Amino acid sequence: MHELGVVFYIIKDVKKVAEQNGVQHVSKVILDLGEVSMVVPYQLQDCWKWAVQREEMLSNCILDIHPIPAVTFCESCHQEYATVTYGKICPHCGSADTYLVRGNEVEIHSIEVD
Ligand SMILES: [Zn+2]
Numbered sequence: 001m002h003e004l005g006v007v008f009y010i011i012k013d014v015k016k017v018a019e020q021n022g023v024q025h026v027s028k029v030i031l032d033l034g035e036v037s038m039v040v041p042y043q044l045q046d047c048w049k050w051a052v053q054r055e056e057m058l059s060n061c062i063l064d065i066h067p068i069p070a071v072t073f074c075e076s077c078h079q080e081y082a083t084v085t086y087g088k089i090c091p092h093c094g095s096a097d098t099y100l101v102r103g104n105e106v107e108i109h110s111i112e113v114d
Pocket of ligand 1: 074075076077078079090091092093094095
């Protein structure tokens with residue numbers, strides 16, 4: 001399952017940061033999750049709840065997901081638009097010369113400790 005892999009990746013990162021800072025227990029992890037990251041939030045939560053119980057440092061740790069809306073930038077008319085609504089074609093000028101500005105991230109925003 002894709003989400004489980006993401007959870008293990010997050011846990012590894014959180015543990016590394018916690019160890020570097022001498023933290024004993026992490027109570028909350030705030031995650032930036034892009035709208036087009038292909039990660040399903042409720043599945044991520046399910047995997048998270050299962051995985052953190054296997055880690056002493058993260059027992060009962062809450063995963064707080066911050067959704068990041070996907071935005072695409074058009075190189076032709078230099079405007080931004082909502083990726084999920086319009087896809088790769090710019091709704092302002094019809095150009096396909098576009099790229100994703102944000103919305104693909106799966107990043108730890110911050111962690112809270114006891
Ligand atoms: Zn355009």
